[in-house]
Amino acid sequence: MTNAMHYDLTDLRLFVAIAEAKNLTRGAERVHLAPSSASHRMRLLEASIGTALLLREPRGVALTRAGEALLRHxxxxxAQLEQMHADLTPYAKGVRGHVSLWANTHATHTFLPDSLSTFLKRHxxxxxxxxxxxxxEVVMAVARGEVDVxxxxxxxxxxxxxxxxxRxxxxxxxxPTDHPLARRASAGFAQVLDQPFVMLHSGSAIHTFTMNAAAALGRHLEVRIQVRSFEAVCRMVSAGVGLGMVPLSAVTEGSAPLAVVELEEPWAQRDLKVCVRKRESLSRFAADLVxxxxxAK
Incomplete structure (x- = not known):
């Protein structure tokens, strides 16, 4: 018979915190433990499991193969505990539900505001x-069970x-309406890469996507200005600052005067999808959101 393993949720939370911080002291701080206590708990956890989980390095820690497996589990x-708590909340008077949602720039700035407003009014x-x-990033976080939807x-x-x-x-x-491109019905991405662009801020998902699309063509995008919303992109483009690449849904009737040109690229079609790990395993609230x-369309 194998020996029973003795550890608790505090040990697991500590281990996850250390693994994510790649540092024992910072991991201990995340779960409000003293470094000495955290180190002692990790030694007991490794002894209980019967193998090393952390490789102590000069500037922090790295995971062993066993540590990687434990982190995944x-x-x-x-994630299962969060689901259990969410499933029990209907029976606990006054307890609120919570759903974690990650989305790309496109969805965050166009369709989700109205969708979430409708959902939150009903719930x-x-x-x-x-x-x-x-x-x-969203897909992998959902697949790992770190995000609900x-x-x-x-x-x-x-x-x-x-x-x-x-959607x-x-x-x-x-x-801009007086730009030579405005006279064209469509254009390929490579045909406009010599033009200055108005972009969403660096770090936004669509910024990363656009830069990668240019890099795939062996080109570099000249970014004239970075702004915080698609509406601001439209206004800057209308003012003649540069070209823009935005979802068609972001170009509304109230947008500044613009020329809209079809993008001749297979990746231009952006059919948004809701992503979950397993729909039947969602908490009640996450299932309601999905x-x-x-x-609703």
Whole structure:
């Protein structure tokens, strides 16, 4: 018979914190433990499991193969605990529900504000944490069980997730009405890379996507100015600062005067999808959010 392993959720939370911080002291701080206590707990955890989990290095720690396996399972354990707590909240008077949602720039700035407003009005007991990330980052976080729900435009090969249609949209080029490009019905991305661009801020998902698209062509994008919203992109482009690349849905009737030019690229079609790990395993509140997003158009 194998020996029983003796550890608790505090040990697992500490281990995850240390693994993510790659540092024992900073990991201990995250879970409000003294470094000496954290070190002692880690030694007991390794002794209980019967193998080393952390490689002590001069500037921090790294995970052993066993540590990587434990980190993966520990994250799943905490995701399951969050689901359990959410499932029990209907029975606990006054307890609120929470859903973590990650989405790409496109969804965050166009469709989600209205969708989430509708959902939250119907579910006053629920709060949502919304973070903007690139589609691959969203998919992998959902696949690892770190995030309840994602909204993405790209699938990551091999990721074990479920995708449910949300909204159909496409990226277009926008230009000042007196720009030579304004006379064209369509253009390829490579044909406009010698032009200055107005972009969303560095770090936004669409900024990363656009830079990668230029790099794939062996080119560099000249960014004249970076702004914080698609509306600001439209206003800057209308004022003649440069060209822009935005979702068609971001060019509204109230936008400044612009020329909209079709983008002749297969990746310009940006069909957004709701991404979950397993729909039947979602908490009640996360399941309600998915239903609200995917059934209302």
């Amino acid at each position: 520990a994250r799943q354990v905490f 006053p007991q629920v709060t949502i944490t919304l973070e903007e990330h690139t589609s691959p 994602g909204v993405v435009a790209d699938l990551v090969e091999g990721a074990e997730v479920e995708l449910i249609p949300y 159909a949209d496409r990226l277009v080029l926008i230009a 239903t609200s997003l995917t059934e």
